[in-house]
Amino acid sequence: MSTADTFLATYETPRPARLAPNLLAACFPLMKLIPARFMIARARASGYLSSGGHIVETTSGTFGLALAMIAAAQGYRLTLISADTLIDRTLRCRLELLGARLEVVDDPDGSGAQSRRLERLQAVREKDAGTFWPAQYDNPDNCYAYGRLAEWFVRQVGQVDCLVGCAGSGGSLCGTAAILREVFPELVVIAVDTPPVCSSGHPPGQRLLRGLGNSILPRNLDHRLIDEIHWVGALPAFAAAHQLCRDHALFMGPTSGAAALVARFAGS
Structure with missing residues (x-):
């Protein structure tokens, strides 16, 4: 290791x-590292993510932080998409210090702007065909981890x-x-x-x-x-x-x- x-x-x-x-x-320093590391490792093994590749995900908090830690440690590019009602100043600073690129969409009704975030994510994926999306809500590796x-x-x-x-x-x-x-x-x-x-x-x-x-x-x-x-x-x-x-x-x-x-x- x-x-x-x-x-x-x-x-x-x-x-x-x-x-x-x-x-x-069960008390964790950062529980979301469990699925994040497992999904990234599986993506590398299956060829969906190349060395130094680009990862993109929507996040409201700790899964994005876990991805940022992995990306910084293992040399990936990372784009995180969130809403202005979800990311506070402290988390934003931590993500940016770890090298993540953060895109924030407007959330006028305070609901989390999930549809806007997914639209922006798809736009990023279309622009960079080699981008890997962990898709934590639907990826079965989240459960397997x-x-x-x-x-x-x-x-x-x-x-x-x-x-x-x-x-x-x-x-x-x-x-x-x-x-x-x-x-x-x-x-x-x-x-x-x-x-x-x-x-x-x-x-x-x-x-x-x-x-x-x-x-x-x-x-x-x-x-x-x-x-x-x-x-x-x-x-x-x-x-x-x-x-x-x-x-x-x-x-x-x-x-x-x-x-x-x-x-x-x-x-x-």
């Missing part, structure tokens, strides 16, 4: 946090009775659940989400919880694997994130807070 790969592997390795006697959390996380849970816990995770792109929740259910057929899988979300018939709209409440239908979000969906608003999610900090010294975002809140409820 190269020095760059060792460095990146450290960022994608979880550490266990015992939130309750029957509740274990989380086989390692399923193995980690088995090593840490042994018998896994219930898995709680954010719906998001479907990669982490469904990828982990698919493997765990092969081992534990009675596993209960709980998805955490926030409205509005188009899979439940909601039109695109403003959301305070980024990473939840999809305005598109991810192919990787396999509802056949999910037993329950729990809806969490912004206020309880932020409050739960503050509680993680106070009680466990875990500095996590509100989507992690939402998952922890539901997991505590499920384990009570």
Whole structure:
């Protein structure tokens, strides 16, 4: 393993946090590195991405950061497309310092401008025919990457009775659940989400919880694997994130807070 790969592997390795006697959390420096590294490696192996090639993706946060870290370490060109309501100054500076080219589209209604972002992405791909698009919402490699996380849970816990995770792109929740259910057929899988979300018939709209409440239908979000969906608003999610900090010294975002809140409820 190269020095760059060792460095990146450290960022994608979880550490266990015992939130309750029957509740274990997997805490990551940057979880999105798991699918990002796996997808890039598979693209290189299959010939879809050449050495020093061009990667393009739409992002609202940490998947883009993961791609930027990989691109900087492995010498790829990277274009990230986002909306002005999604990228704050701190994240933008981090992405640009890592060498990513950031294109930001207008988002007047605050819904995330997903259609505008995809239109711009297609324009970039048409201009550069050799561009690789990871397509995290639909690429099955996103799910396959989380086989390692399923193995980690088995090593840490042994018998896994219930898995709680954010719906998001479907990669982490469904990828982990698919493997765990092969081992534990009675596993209960709980998805955490926030409205509005188009899979439940909601039109695109403003959301305070980024990473939840999809305005598109991810192919990787396999509802056949999910037993329950729990809806969490912004206020309880932020409050739960503050509680993680106070009680466990875990500095996590509100989507992690939402998952922890539901997991505590499920384990009570």
